[in-house]
Amino acid sequence: MNNRLEKDDYIQNISYDSVIFGFNGTQLKILILEYHNTGLFALPGGFVKINEDLDEAVKDGVSKRTGLENIYLEQYHTFGSLSRSDSTAMRRIIEESDLDVKDCEWMFGRFISVGYYALINYEEVSPKPDALSDSINWYPIDSLPKLMMDHEEMVAKALQVLRANFENKLIGMNLLPAKFTMKQLQQVHEAILGEKLRRTTFQRKMLSKDILVRHEKLFQGKAHKAPYLYSFK
Amino acid sequence: MNNRLEKDDYIQNISYDSVIFGFNGTQLKILILEYHNTGLFALPGGFVKINEDLDEAVKDGVSKRTGLENIYLEQYHTFGSLSRSDSTAMRRIIEESDLDVKDCEWMFGRFISVGYYALINYEEVSPKPDALSDSINWYPIDSLPKLMMDHEEMVAKALQVLRANFENKLIGMNLLPAKFTMKQLQQVHEAILGEKLRRTTFQRKMLSKDILVRHEKLFQGKAHKAPYLYSFK
Numbered sequence: 001m002n003n004r005l006e007k008d009d010y011i012q013n014i015s016y017d018s019v020i021f022g023f024n025g026t027q028l029k030i031l032i033l034e035y036h037n038t039g040l041f042a043l044p045g046g047f048v049k050i051n052e053d054l055d056e057a058v059k060d061g062v063s064k065r066t067g068l069e070n071i072y073l074e075q076y077h078t079f080g081s082l083s084r085s086d087s088t089a090m091r092r093i094i095e096e097s098d099l100d101v102k103d104c105e106w107m108f109g110r111f112i113s114v115g116y117y118a119l120i121n122y123e124e125v126s127p128k129p130d131a132l133s134d135s136i137n138w139y140p141i142d143s144l145p146k147l148m149m150d151h152e153e154m155v156a157k158a159l160q161v162l163r164a165n166f167e168n169k170l171i172g173m174n175l176l177p178a179k180f181t182m183k184q185l186q187q188v189h190e191a192i193l194g195e196k197l198r199r200t201t202f203q204r205k206m207l208s209k210d211i212l213v214r215h216e217k218l219f220q221g222k223a224h225k226a227p228y229l230y231s232f233k
Numbered sequence: 234m235n236n237r238l239e240k241d242d243y244i245q246n247i248s249y250d251s252v253i254f255g256f257n258g259t260q261l262k263i264l265i266l267e268y269h270n271t272g273l274f275a276l277p278g279g280f281v282k283i284n285e286d287l288d289e290a291v292k293d294g295v296s297k298r299t300g301l302e303n304i305y306l307e308q309y310h311t312f313g314s315l316s317r318s319d320s321t322a323m324r325r326i327i328e329e330s331d332l333d334v335k336d337c338e339w340m341f342g343r344f345i346s347v348g349y350y351a352l353i354n355y356e357e358v359s360p361k362p363d364a365l366s367d368s369i370n371w372y373p374i375d376s377l378p379k380l381m382m383d384h385e386e387m388v389a390k391a392l393q394v395l396r397a398n399f400e401n402k403l404i405g406m407n408l409l410p411a412k413f414t415m416k417q418l419q420q421v422h423e424a425i426l427g428e429k430l431r432r433t434t435f436q437r438k439m440l441s442k443d444i445l446v447r448h449e450k451l452f453q454g455k456a457h458k459a460p461y462l463y464s465f466k
Contacts, residue, residue, distance in 0.1 A: 012244075012245055013244045013245065014345060051315065054311070054313020054345055055313060055314070075311060080288065080290075081288070082286050110244070110283060112347075
């Protein structure tokens with residue numbers, strides 16, 4: 001959402017929402033907005049202008065709503081059930097904002113929402129709440145606040161897609177330094193899969209995939225315990 | 234689309250399109266409609282009523298447009314670029330139909346389209362064209378007619394998703410009899426991947442996956458050549 005939300009500028013009945021996963025090497029979090037004076041927590045979302053590509057609208061909108069620039073967002077599912085829209089919640093958000101309620105009545109209708117997700121390192125960015133929101137914060141995936149509308153279903157589905165695909169995406173998403181230890185690689189897997197893995201089994205599985213190059217050892221303390229460094233092929 | 238297409242009943246600017254893959258054990262085809270007197274070929278698609286779930290709209294609409302009942306459709310991508318809409322093509326389709334052009338002007342705007350795909354056995358069904366179409370036919374994936382708007386991109390993306398996921402879906406999609414030979418399993422893979430596979434490599438890979446149960450031999454001719462039958466675990 002931005003400052004001008006005039007009905008004629010926007011596609012009616014279409015919105016987007018974004019699940020931005022943050023990761024610091026060991027813990028997986030999600031970026032959540034809290035709306036002014038409503039107690040409503042939500043994923044960052046918005047609307048699509050009539051003369052703008054869907055992907056562009058999402059890219060611009062997420063950057064405005066979160067203060068984060070250049071996030072690579074991937075579309076994962078479109079949520080179209082009739083029961084998902086909640087005009088009461090939307091009305092409260094608008095009433096507590098500086099926007100004119102009458103101008104915003106088009107937002108209280110039914111919306112089909114296109115879901116996007118991203119995966120970034122939350123230690124490298126500082127999200128900023130937009131004008132509609134009190135705060136924007138990272139929450140661990142196992143202790144999210146209660147989210148509005150179907151946003152919990154959106155998170156669950158995004159997590160499912162992330163877990164199914166992340167092995168293929170690990171390289172592109174810059175979640176690890178260029179050279180990393182087997183332990184760091186295991187921590188990424190454990191945080192995203194949400195479960196502890198056995199070190200020996202994990203190491204054997206990774207080495208059998210033929211995706212890693214072994215480099216020099218990482219010397220930090222006792223030389224005989226130094227782990228090897230790896231990079232992706 | 235159905236007989237009544239009044240503007241107020243439908244969500245403006247949202248449509249769906251379906252890529253229905255047909256498979257007979259050895260060849261992969263796609264179901265394509267041709268519109269009356271236009272030379273326009275297209276995927277079966279339609280619109281979403283304001284009071285209906287997206288998934289339900291697609292299920293009902295595809296069944297009306299193709300004459301095929303109870304197809305399991307899966308959502309795979311939403312196409313939202315500004316350049317994808319083509320009001321000229323839509324206008325020609327409506328002009329050549331029995332519908333009133335004035336009633337249908339809302340269809341000439343910009344549409345974001347949600348893509349669904351399905352995979353069925355084309356030898357078990359008889360598609361029927363709807364009132365808007367001259368014909369509905371199965372086309373082999375490597376010899377499709379030129380498709381309207383971005384429907385070729387929709388097919389390419391659906392094929393990509395199908396190829397990435399079909400190993401997980403083979404069991405649920407009833408593409409093989411309950412018991413099948415290794416050769417039948419290989420033919421499914423070859424048709425969907427669009428390439429020939431080496432018999433020995435394929436067999437070793439399948440057996441190493443621990444997804445098959447071996448049963449009795451299939452006796453058809455010479456007993457010493459009879460292949461084993463398998464089923465999924």
